Amino acid sequence: MMKEIRTPNAPAAIGPYSQAIAATGTAVYVSGQLPIDPKTGKAPEGIEAQTHQSLENVKAILTEARYTLQDVVQATVLLADINDFAAMNKVYGEYFNGICPARAAFQVAALPTGAKVEIGVTAVK
Template sequence: MNKEVISTKGAPGAIGPYSQGIKIGELVYTSGQLPIDVKTGEMPATIEEQTKQSLENVKAILESVGSNLDKVVKTTVFLKDMNDFAKMNEVYGAFFNGAYPARSAVQVARLPKDALVEIEVIALA
C-alpha cells in the first residue's frame, strides 16, 4: 500500500515536521487540528468557537481526499481544561450524525499556541 501525504489549503499548514494527514489504503489519519482559521491565521476565543474551528479544519482535510465526517471512526480530543468538556461536547455533537465515532477526550498540560482544544481523527477514505 502506498502512503499518501495529505496537504490542503483548506486547513492550516503544518507548523512542524509533520503532515496535515496521511491516507493509507482505506484509512485517513489526520494530525491534531488546532482551531486556527485558515483565512485569518487567528484562533477564536471561546471553547465553543475553537471546537467548531478545529472540526472545520478536520473536515477540510477529509474532504480534500474524498472522505467526510460521516466516515470518521475514531476521534481524540485534547482539552486544556476538562471543565470545558460539556461545552466542547455540545459543539462536537452537532458535527456528527447517527452512529457517532469512538472517542477519547483527555486533559493535557498545554497545547501548541496555547489553544483550548485540539482534535484528531481516523476515518474511512
C-alpha cells in the same frame, strides 16, 4: 502505500508532521487540528468557537482526501481544561450524529499556540 493529504483550507502543519496521511487506499489519519482559521492564522475566542474551528479544519482535510465526517471511525480530543468538556461536547455533537465515532477526550498540560482544544481523527471507507 501512503499519500500525504494537504489543503490550504486548513492550517499548514507547524512542525514535522502532515495534515493527514491516507494509507492502504482505505484509511486517512488526520493529525490533531488546532482551532486556527486558515484565512487569518488566528484562533477564535472561547471553547465553543475553537471546537467549531478545529472540526471545520478536520472537515476541510477530509474533503481534500475525498472523505466525510461520516467516514470518521475514531476521534481524539485534547483539552487544555477538562472543565470545557461539556461545551466542547455540545459543539462536537453538531458534527457527529447517528453512529458516532469512538472517541477519547482528555486534558493535557498545554496545547500549541495557547489553544483550548485540538482534535484528530481516523476515517475509513
